[in-house]
Amino acid sequence: SQGGRPDTPPSVPPSQGGRPELRWGWTTGTCAAAACKAAALTLLGGEPGPGIEVGLPDGTRTVIPLLWAAAGKAAVRKDAGDDPDVTHGATVEVVVAWADSGDVEFRAGVGIGTVTRPGLSVPPGEPAINPVPRRMIRQALREVTERPAIVVISIPDGEQLAARTANPRLGVVGGLSILGTSGRVRPYSCSAYKESLECLLRVARASGVTSPVLVPGNIGRKAACQNFPLRDDQIVEVGNEWGALLELLGGYPFERLLALGHPGKLAKLAAGCWDTHSSRSRSAVPIVSRLGRRLLGPDVPASSTVEGFFQALGEQRSPVADRLALHIRRAISRRVADTLEVAAVLVDLGGNILGSSGDLSPWR
Incomplete structure (x- = not known):
C-alpha cells in the first residue's frame, strides 16, 4: 500500500561493499523534495500517482512512494533502508502555497528546527533546511512550475526525535534538520x-x-x-x-x-x-x-x-x-x-x- 514501508523498494539503490543484504534509504531532503513536487502538482490540477520522481544531486533520478497528496499538501514516509536512522519511519509533510514574487521561500513547520547559532551551513534565523536539500526541493518544484512559492516542511514528531540528535547542542531549536548531501542514506555509514x-x-x-x-x-x-x-x-x-x-x-x-x-x-x-x-x-x-x-x-x-x-x-x-x-x-x-x-x-x-x-x- 502507499502508506506502508515496502520490503524492498525498487527505487532504493542496491547496497554496496559486499553487504547485499542491507538496503539503502532516502534522506529527509529527498523525501521533502518528493512531497514538495507532489503538493505543487495538486495545486496545478494534477493527480500524483503512488510515487513521485525526483532528481538526486549526482544527476540520477528515483521514484519516492507517497503517503498522500491533496490540496497543496503531500506527505512521504522516510525510509532509511536498513540504517538505524532516528528519522526512519517519520512522516515528512510539505505544504506549498503560491507567492506573489520571488523564487522559493522556505519555512519551518511543526517539528522542523530553526538555526540560532553561527557556524552551520544555514545562517541563524533560518529554518534548518540544509543547502543541498534546498536545491533538490527547488529543482523538484521547477520541474512542474516556475511560479514563486512558499514551501513549509513539517515532521509531526520532529521535536521529540530531535532530542536524540546533535541539534540541541548545535543550537538548532524546535525540531529536526532537513539533511542530506547525496540524497541517499547508506546503511551503517558513519x-x-x-x-x-x-x-x-x-x-x-x-x-x-x-x-x-x-x-x-x-x-x-x-x-x-x-x-x-x-x-x-x-x-x-x-x-x-x-x-x-x-x-x-x-x-x-x-x-x-x-x-x-x-x-x-x-x-x-x-x-x-x-x-x-x-x-x-x-x-x-x-x-x-x-x-x-x-x-x-x-x-x-x-x-x-x-x-x-x-x-x-x-x-x-x-x-x-x-x-x-x-x-x-x-x-x-x-x-x-x-x-x-x-x-x-x-x-x-x-x-x-x-x-x-x-x-x-x-x-x-
Missing part, C-alpha cells in the same frame, strides 16, 4: 555522524571556542560540566569516532583540546584504537590491567570491568590513572601531529576524576 561532528566543530569555532573538550558521550559531558566551568558549545560529543574527529580538527584553528571520559573508552586510544565501538575495538580491561601490573606488580586485583578495576585499586588508583592519561594524551598528540596542546582527564562512572595528564588551567 558519514552522517561525521557530518554532525563537523557541525559541532564549526559551531564551537564560530562561538569563539579555542579549547574544545572532547567527550565520548553523556557520561563524559556530565563529568566535564561537573568538574570544569564550561560553556555548552565548548563540549563536543565524539561518540566512538575519535579518529574521524581528530582528523577533522586539523581544519580548525583550535589551540588545544581536552579529552575527558571514562577509561573504559579512552584507554582504547592509548592502544591505537581510534574507533572505540565495542564491536570494532578490543576491550579496555586488558589494557588497564597490563598497565596496573607494570606499575604496581603482579598482585593487581583482577576485574571484569574497567570501573571495577579502578575501584579495586583503592588508594593506588591515582598513579595508574595518571599514567594511563599520559599515554592517552601522547597518543592523541601523535594523532594530531603535535599541532595543538593536548590534555586528558579520566573519570569514573560518577564523574569523579581518577587521573589526568597535561595542563588543565585553560579549562579551570
Whole structure:
C-alpha cells in the first residue's frame, strides 16, 4: 500500500561493499523534495500517482512512494533502508502555497528546527533546511512550475526525535534538520555522524571556542560540566569516532583540546584504537590491567570491568590513572601531529576524576 514501508523498494539503490543484504534509504531532503513536487502538482490540477520522481544531486533520478497528496499538501514516509536512522519511519509533510514574487521561500513547520547559532551551513534565523536539500526541493518544484512559492516542511514528531540528535547542542531549536548531501542514506555509514561532528566543530569555532573538550558521550559531558566551568558549545560529543574527529580538527584553528571520559573508552586510544565501538575495538580491561601490573606488580586485583578495576585499586588508583592519561594524551598528540596542546582527564562512572595528564588551567 502507499502508506506502508515496502520490503524492498525498487527505487532504493542496491547496497554496496559486499553487504547485499542491507538496503539503502532516502534522506529527509529527498523525501521533502518528493512531497514538495507532489503538493505543487495538486495545486496545478494534477493527480500524483503512488510515487513521485525526483532528481538526486549526482544527476540520477528515483521514484519516492507517497503517503498522500491533496490540496497543496503531500506527505512521504522516510525510509532509511536498513540504517538505524532516528528519522526512519517519520512522516515528512510539505505544504506549498503560491507567492506573489520571488523564487522559493522556505519555512519551518511543526517539528522542523530553526538555526540560532553561527557556524552551520544555514545562517541563524533560518529554518534548518540544509543547502543541498534546498536545491533538490527547488529543482523538484521547477520541474512542474516556475511560479514563486512558499514551501513549509513539517515532521509531526520532529521535536521529540530531535532530542536524540546533535541539534540541541548545535543550537538548532524546535525540531529536526532537513539533511542530506547525496540524497541517499547508506546503511551503517558513519558519514552522517561525521557530518554532525563537523557541525559541532564549526559551531564551537564560530562561538569563539579555542579549547574544545572532547567527550565520548553523556557520561563524559556530565563529568566535564561537573568538574570544569564550561560553556555548552565548548563540549563536543565524539561518540566512538575519535579518529574521524581528530582528523577533522586539523581544519580548525583550535589551540588545544581536552579529552575527558571514562577509561573504559579512552584507554582504547592509548592502544591505537581510534574507533572505540565495542564491536570494532578490543576491550579496555586488558589494557588497564597490563598497565596496573607494570606499575604496581603482579598482585593487581583482577576485574571484569574497567570501573571495577579502578575501584579495586583503592588508594593506588591515582598513579595508574595518571599514567594511563599520559599515554592517552601522547597518543592523541601523535594523532594530531603535535599541532595543538593536548590534555586528558579520566573519570569514573560518577564523574569523579581518577587521573589526568597535561595542563588543565585553560579549562579551570
